[in-house]
Amino acid sequence: MMPDLGKYAEAVLSSYAVSIALIIGLILFSTMRSKRVKKQLQEIEKKVKSNG
Amino acid sequence: MNLNTLWAYANPKKFIQTTDRVLPWVAGLAALALVLGLIWGFFFTPEDYRQGSTVKIIYLHVPSALMAINAWMMMLVTSLVWIVRRHHVSALAARAAAPVGLVMTVIALITGAIWGQPMWGTWWAWDPRLTSFLILFLFYLGYIALWEAIENDDTAADLTSILCLVGSVFALLSRYAVNFWNQGLHQGASLSLDKEENVADVFWYPLLVCIAGFVLLFVALVLLRTRTEIRARRMRVLLARERMGA
Numbered sequence: 571m572m573p574d575l576g577k578y579a580e581a582v583l584s585s586y587a588v589s590i591a592l593i594i595g596l597i598l599f600s601t602m603r604s605k606r607v608k609k610q611l612q613e614i615e616k617k618v619k620s621n622g
Numbered sequence: 623m624n625l626n627t628l629w630a631y632a633n634p635k636k637f638i639q640t641t642d643r644v645l646p647w648v649a650g651l652a653a654l655a656l657v658l659g660l661i662w663g664f665f666f667t668p669e670d671y672r673q674g675s676t677v678k679i680i681y682l683h684v685p686s687a688l689m690a691i692n693a694w695m696m697m698l699v700t701s702l703v704w705i706v707r708r709h710h711v712s713a714l715a716a717r718a719a720a721p722v723g724l725v726m727t728v729i730a731l732i733t734g735a736i737w738g739q740p741m742w743g744t745w746w747a748w749d750p751r752l753t754s755f756l757i758l759f760l761f762y763l764g765y766i767a768l769w770e771a772i773e774n775d776d777t778a779a780d781l782t783s784i785l786c787l788v789g790s791v792f793a794l795l796s797r798y799a800v801n802f803w804n805q806g807l808h809q810g811a812s813l814s815l816d817k818e819e820n821v822a823d824v825f826w827y828p829l830l831v832c833i834a835g836f837v838l839l840f841v842a843l844v845l846l847r848t849r850t851e852i853r854a855r856r857m858r859v860l861l862a863r864e865r866m867g868a
Contacts (some may be wrong), residue, residue, distance in 0.1 A: 571665070573664070573665055573675070574675075575675040575678075576669070576674055576675055577674070577740075578674050578675045578676045578740055579675070581676055581679070581736050581737065581739065581740055582675050582676060582678050582679060584736055585678075585679045585682055585683075585732070585733045585736045585737070586660075586664065586678075586682065588729070588732050588733070588736075589682045589686070589729045589732070589733060592725050592728060592729055593656075593725070593729075593839070595725075596721070596722065596725045596843065597843070600721075600843055600846055600847050600850070601846070603847075603850055604846055604847070604849065604850040607850050607853045607854050607857065608850075608853055610857060611853045611854075611856060611857045611860075614857055614860050614861065615860065618860055618863075618864065621864075
């Protein structure tokens with residue numbers, strides 16, 4: 571199934587590895603920060619509401 | 623959609639409500655197009671007679687370079703909207719897009735260097751397009767650092783908008799450097815509305831799918847990150863109010 575990349579295998583595979591790692595890292599970072607900020611805001615809004 | 627309906631999305635609540643419905647679809651389509659395009663490009667395209675298997679790098683390099691420039695252009699438009707209309711969502715959308723554009727620029731630079739080593743015999747050359755891309759990368763870093771450095775959101779939005787206007791010159795230079803200076807190692811555009819200038823169909827179709835995937839990924843990430851920035855801003859406002867009340 572793996573295509574024969576010949577003498578450029580290292581260049582092609584490292585390009586894909588670095589790019590996919592960066593994209594997945596960005597997605598994970600953005601998703602985790604989104605969840606964290608949403609949770610923090612909910613807690614602050616609850617606190618503000620209870621303080622009147 | 624007329625302009626009045628468009629401005630309705632400048633309301634943070636309306637923006638979050640709308641993106642609640644839209645975001646899963648955009649993210650799903652982005653994942654589908656990226657997986658399909660990259661698998662097609664990597665596994666099911668032949669070697670190029672000159673570049674050998676390194677031609678497979680274009681499925682990452684070309685879409686990421688395209689998005690690196692277009693992300694800055696999107697930031698320019700939203701920054702202008704902030705300067706003219708003072709809509710916070712537009713300034714926050716520019717802020718949200720910057721790290722995505724930065725990652726796209728890094729991918730373009732790294733994959734370009736990896737491709738350049740076997741093809742040009744060097745990782746790097748002070749070629750007009752490469753140099754303007756490096757400057758664009760530095761502008762992204764500066765833009766993100768400026769947002770982080772200024773505590774007042776409105777002042778940060780004003781100053782970063784000005785930086786964005788200045789950086790647009792380099793974003794445009796990155797795109798058209800090959801046309802402006804007919805020198806350097808980098809070849810002409812791989813994509814053109816003129817069909818004769820495009821790459822061969824066997825590479826072109828998977829490349830189009832990859833470009834669609836990168837565009838959709840960018841849109842999905844910017845929507846997600848803008849929602850986060852809207853919430854983070856509200857959090858800062860509430861905390862400031864509480865501090866003043868205490």
